[in-house]
Amino acid sequence: MPEFLMKRLHGYHIIAIFTVAVIFIGILMIYQWVIGLLGLMIIALLLFYTIQAKRTFKKEIEEYISTLSYRVNKAGEEAVTKLPIGILLYNEDKVILWANPMVMSIIEDDCIGQPIAKIDEELHTALGLDLKEVTIQLGENVFRATFKREERLIYFFDITEESKVKKMYEKEQTVIAIIYLDNYDEVTQGMEDQIRSKLMSQVTSILNRWSKDHGIFLRRTSSDRFLAIFRQEVLEEIEETKFDLLDEVREATAREKIPITLSIGVGSGQGSLQELGTLAQSSLDLALGRGGDQVAIKQKNGKVRFYGGKSNAVEKRTRVRARVISHAIRDFILESDRIMIMGHINPDMDSIGASIGVLKLAELSGKEGYIVLDPNNISRDVGKLMEEVEKHDRLWAHFISPEEALEEVTSNTLLVVVDTHKPSLVIEPKLLERIDRVIVIDHHRRGEEFINEAVLVYMEPYASSTAELITELLEYQPKQTKLDLLEATALLAGIIVDTKSFAVRTGSRTFDAASYLRSQGADPSLVQNLLKQDLDQYIKRSRLIESAHIYRNGIAVAKGHPDEVCSQVLIAQAADTLLSMNGVVASFVISKRKDGAVSISARSLGKVNVQLIMERLDGGGHLSNAATQLGDVTLDEAEQLLKEKIDEYFEGGKTE
Numbered sequence: 001m002p003e004f005l006m007k008r009l010h011g012y013h014i015i016a017i018f019t020v021a022v023i024f025i026g027i028l029m030i031y032q033w034v035i036g037l038l039g040l041m042i043i044a045l046l047l048f049y050t051i052q053a054k055r056t057f058k059k060e061i062e063e064y065i066s067t068l069s070y071r072v073n074k075a076g077e078e079a080v081t082k083l084p085i086g087i088l089l090y091n092e093d094k095v096i097l098w099a100n101p102m103v104m105s106i107i108e109d110d111c112i113g114q115p116i117a118k119i120d121e122e123l124h125t126a127l128g129l130d131l132k133e134v135t136i137q138l139g140e141n142v143f144r145a146t147f148k149r150e151e152r153l154i155y156f157f158d159i160t161e162e163s164k165v166k167k168m169y170e171k172e173q174t175v176i177a178i179i180y181l182d183n184y185d186e187v188t189q190g191m192e193d194q195i196r197s198k199l200m201s202q203v204t205s206i207l208n209r210w211s212k213d214h215g216i217f218l219r220r221t222s223s224d225r226f227l228a229i230f231r232q233e234v235l236e237e238i239e240e241t242k243f244d245l246l247d248e249v250r251e252a253t254a255r256e257k258i259p260i261t262l263s264i265g266v267g268s269g270q271g272s273l274q275e276l277g278t279l280a281q282s283s284l285d286l287a288l289g290r291g292g293d294q295v296a297i298k299q300k301n302g303k304v305r306f307y308g309g310k311s312n313a314v315e316k317r318t319r320v321r322a323r324v325i326s327h328a329i330r331d332f333i334l335e336s337d338r339i340m341i342m343g344h345i346n347p348d349m350d351s352i353g354a355s356i357g358v359l360k361l362a363e364l365s366g367k368e369g370y371i372v373l374d375p376n377n378i379s380r381d382v383g384k385l386m387e388e389v390e391k392h393d394r395l396w397a398h399f400i401s402p403e404e405a406l407e408e409v410t411s412n413t414l415l416v417v418v419d420t421h422k423p424s425l426v427i428e429p430k431l432l433e434r435i436d437r438v439i440v441i442d443h444h445r446r447g448e449e450f451i452n453e454a455v456l457v458y459m460e461p462y463a464s465s466t467a468e469l470i471t472e473l474l475e476y477q478p479k480q481t482k483l484d485l486l487e488a489t490a491l492l493a494g495i496i497v498d499t500k501s502f503a504v505r506t507g508s509r510t511f512d513a514a515s516y517l518r519s520q521g522a523d524p525s526l527v528q529n530l531l532k533q534d535l536d537q538y539i540k541r542s543r544l545i546e547s548a549h550i551y552r553n554g555i556a557v558a559k560g561h562p563d564e565v566c567s568q569v570l571i572a573q574a575a576d577t578l579l580s581m582n583g584v585v586a587s588f589v590i591s592k593r594k595d596g597a598v599s600i601s602a603r604s605l606g607k608v609n610v611q612l613i614m615e616r617l618d619g620g621g622h623l624s625n626a627a628t629q630l631g632d633v634t635l636d637e638a639e640q641l642l643k644e645k646i647d648e649y650f651e652g653g654k655t656e
Contacts, residue, residue: 084102084158085102085155085156085157086099086100086102086103086106086143086154086155086156086157086158087099087100087102087103087153087154087155087156088100088103088116088153088154088156089151089152089153090116090152090154091152092152093115094115094116094117094124094127095113095114095115095116096111096112096113096114096115096116096119097112098112099111099112102156103156106138106139106141106143106156107119107138119138120136120138122134122136123136123145123154126145126147127147127149131147132146132147133145133146133147134147135159135163140160141158141160142158142159142160142162142163143156143157143158143159143160144156144157144159170232171231171232171233171236172231172232172233173231173232173268173269173270174229174230174231174232174273174276175229175230175231175232175234175235175266175267175268175276176227176228176229176266176267176273176276176277176279176280177227177228177229177230177264177265177266177267177280178225178226178227178228178264178265178280178281178283178284179207179225179226179227179228179262179263179264180224180225180226180262180263180264180265180284180288181203181224181225181260181261181262182260182261182262182263182288182292182293183260183261183292184200184223184224184260185223185224187199187258187259187260199253199256199258199260200223202252202253202256203249203252203253203260204220206245206248206249206252207226207245207249210245210248211228214230214234214237214238215230215231215234216228216229216230216234217229217230232268235266235268235297239297239305239307242307242308243264243295243307243308245262245264246261246262246264246293246294246295246307246308247308249261249262250262250293261292261293262293263284263287263288263292263293263294263295263296264283264284264287264294264295264296265280265281265282265283265284265285265286265287265295265296265298266279266280266283266295266296266297266298267279267280267281267282267283267298268297268298268299269299269300269301270300271300275300279298279299279300280298282298283296283297283298283304284296286298286304286446286448287306289445289446289459289461290306290445290446290447290461290611291445291461291462291622291623292461293308294306294307294308295307295308304448306612306615321460322469322472322473322475322476323476325456325458325473326472326473326474326475326476326477327476327478328456329361329416329439329456329458329473330361330364330365330477330478332414332437332439332455332456333361333362333365333367333414334365334367335412335414336367336412336413336414336437337367337368337410337412337413338367338368338369338370338408338410338412338413338414339358339359339362339367339368339369339370339413339414339415339416340369340370340372340405340408340409340413340414340415340416340431340435341355341358341359341362341369341370341371341372341415341416341418342355342371342372342405342415342416342417342418342426342427342428342431343355343372343417343418343419343420343426343427344419344420344422344425344426344427345374345377345425345426345427346377346378346379346568347373347378347379347382347419347427348379348381348382348419348494348497348498348568348569349381349382349385349467349490349493349494349496349497349498349530349531350419350465350466350467350494350495350497350498351418351419351420351466351494352371352373352382352385352386352490352494353465353466353467353470353490353491353492353493353494353495354418354419354441354465354466354467354469354470354491354494355371355373355418356371356395356487356490356491357467357470357471357473357474357487357490357491358416358418358441358470359371359395359398360474360481360483360487361470361473361474361477364477364479364481369398370398370399370400370405370408371398371399371400372400372401372402372405372427372428372431373386373399373400373401373427374401374402374427375401377427379567379568379569380534380537380567380569381497381530381531381569384529384530385490385493385530386399388486388526388530389486392484392486395486395487402427402428402430402431405428405431406428406430406431406434409431409434409435411436413435413437414435414437414438414439415431415432415435415437415438415439416438416439416441417432417438417439417440417441417442417451417454418441418442418466418470419441419442419443419444419466420442420444421440421442421444421446421447421450421451421457421459422447422449422450422451422620423449423450423451423452424449432451437455438451438453438454438455439454439455439456439457439458440454440456440457440458440459441458441459441466441469441470442458442459442466443459443460443461443463443464443465443466443468443469443498444459444461444620444621444622445461445611445620445621445622445623446459446461447615447620461622462507463507463509463510464495464498464499464505464506464507464510465494465495465497465498465499465510466494467490467491467492467493467494467495467498467513468494468495468509468510468513470491471491471495471513471516471517472509472513475516481520482520483517483520483521483522484521485521485522485523485526487520488517488518488520488521488522488523489517489521489522489523489526489527491517491522492514492517492518492522492524492527493527493530493531495510495513495514495517496527496531497531500576502514504624504625505622505624505625533573537567537570540564540566540570541570541573541574541577543560543561543564544558544560544566544570544571544574544589544591545558545574545577545578547559547560547561548578548587548589550583550584551643551646552646552647552650553585553650554583554584554585554586555584555585555586555587555588555608555646556578556579556581556584556586556587556588557587557588557589557590557639557642557643558574558575558578558587558588558589558590559589559590559591559635559639560589560590560591560592560635562592562634562635564591564592565591565592565593565594566591566592566593566599567593567594568593568599568601568627570591571589571591571593571599571600571601572589572601572603572627574589574591574601575587575588575589575601575602575603576603578603579603579604579605585604585605585607585608586602586603586604586605586607586608586610587602587603587604588600588601588602588610588642588646589601590635590638590639590642591635592635593629596631597629597630597631598629598630598631598633598634598635598638599627599628599629599630600614600617600619600627600628600629600630600638600642601627602614602621602625602626602627603624603625604623604624604625605624606623606624608649609623609649610623610624610625610626611623611626612649613626613642613645613646613649614626614627614628616645616648616649617630617641617642617645618630
């Protein structure tokens with residue numbers, strides 16, 4: 001307690017004592033006047049002492065307040081001018097009115113009377129947003145700027161050291177990677193031990209040299225798998241090289257006529273070692289699901305970056321997986337009371353053909369199956385196929401609309417999604433929410449968006465089409481499979497369309513599937529009739545091709561007229577035609593669709609990974625065949641976005 005307060009309390013005691021004494025002396029004067037007179041004199045002295053004490057107390061109070069006011073003002077002045085906190089005042093026009101010495105020391109020029117934008121454009125922009133603070137860099141220092149908009153005041157806190165420690169912490173974070181030899185078992189099957197050992201020694205030597213150059217802890221965990229542990233700083237260094245390790249291993253083994261490719265799954269970011277290991281395995285699954293020969297880097301927040309993917313997926317030589325999947329699907333069908341089959345929006349021949357094939361799987365197991373199709377959202381060639389289906393009473397009875405499908409769903413319904421794995425692309429997303437058990441069958445490279453909690457996933461990027469995969473599943477059904485002409489033809493049409501008449505993405509198993517369908521009665525002439533073009537469609541496609549120009553490195557870009565609407569099939573056909581021109585290694589066609597969206601169809605001969613470019617625009621597909629749809633953009637804006645992503649692909653960048 002302050003001294004003057006103690007004295008004030010002491011004064012109150014004296015007054016109380018003085019009052020009691022006066023009363024006592026008054027009584028005493030009546031009986032003993034001499035003693036009373038003596039007491040009166042004592043009271044007079046006490047009164048004198050009290051008055052003096054009061055004057056002294058008042059003086060001390062005034063001195064204390066004066067000193068305190070001086071100290072407060074001095075402390076405020078010191079805080080404003082000497083504390084390591086910058087203070088800046090501005091007016092309603094965001095012009096600087098005053099700044100303390102710290103701010104003046106940060107900015108070399110005199111900032112008074114200057115707009116805030118002259119100090120830092122980001123700071124000026126942040127003032128117009130609903131932000132409480134923003135981090136900016138002025139010179140070599142990093143500051144946290146805190147806004148007090150009502151007072152038009154900005155505080156600057158120097159967080160340079162904090163920023164350095166944070167960056168150091170981020171660089172020191174642990175990263176776990178799993179390296180997998182995609183096709184080691186296939187290429188070494190039946191190989192002599194000496195040759196196999198030599199090949200593996202070559203691959204191991206490249207990996208050991210790579211790990212030594214970057215300071216990576218590398219250990220082999222099985223014949224085709226390695227574990228790598230390193231720091232975030234090292235990961236950034238390797239990302240700058242775009243993981244050229246993939247190219248080095250592929251090219252080195254290709255010289256031995258036995259090309260081996262790598263897939264790498266990387267788990268990074270904050271988290272325990274167990275979480276990073278899980279992320280690494282998840283990333284590897286994603287890389288393999290996209291066809292292998294690439295790197296997937298996954299963070300705890302779910303963001304994924306991809307590198308590589310320059311070669312086509314390697315076709316598996318074993319049919320064991322197809323047989324196992326065929327029997328597993330049959331078991332799921334037998335456990336269900338009905339089967340819903342659904343493809344992607346704007347279905348093509350592959351989607352419809354695969355759906356008819358799955359319907360046959362349900363029929364072979366004695367279960368009711370239904371194909372979900374929106375009759376108002378189909379292309380011309382699919383429309384021709386549906387005209388043939390309408391003549392086929394048994395098959396036509398199993399096609400229902402999305403609304404009817406929702407009404408038919410029961411608690412024991414099985415949903416089979418074909419030719420896509422993205423929830424946003426299915427014909428009726430509500431079916432995914434209503435049905436607990438979902439099977440996904442697809443031949444596209446896996447993207448970041450995926451149908452969650454599917455009971456069975458059969459994704460083979462090596463396959464030419466989903467129709468090819470379904471055909472193999474039909475071959476392995478226990479019951480003798482007999483397709484009628486239209487069922488076999490629909491599956492064959494799906495293969496022919498996706499392979500451009502067996503010209504692209506065609507493996508030995510593609511011909512095996514086509515041969516099986518032909519033996520089941522598939523009619524190639526009917527396929528050709530289904531795929532015939534109308535004259536007006538041919539003219540439209542010619543106009544698209546006429547608008548093409550070479551952008552860079554053999555990249556052809558064509559753009560339709562703003563007032564002209566083209567179907568997805570027509571846009572894809574134009575991209576295919578451009579690819580057949582001399583000097584063109586990749587083609588992109590941009591046009592408006594009936595639904596108002598802008599579609600981009602991309603094709604390549606394999607040297608350019610159009611899938612990575614389309615993924616940057618929220619699309620996807622294969623290395624040589626991909627597409628995307630953009631909403632709320634003009635054709636010119638879509639072309640500009642496309643060219644930016646092409647530049648990023650060739651000049652380097654991360655695929656988020």
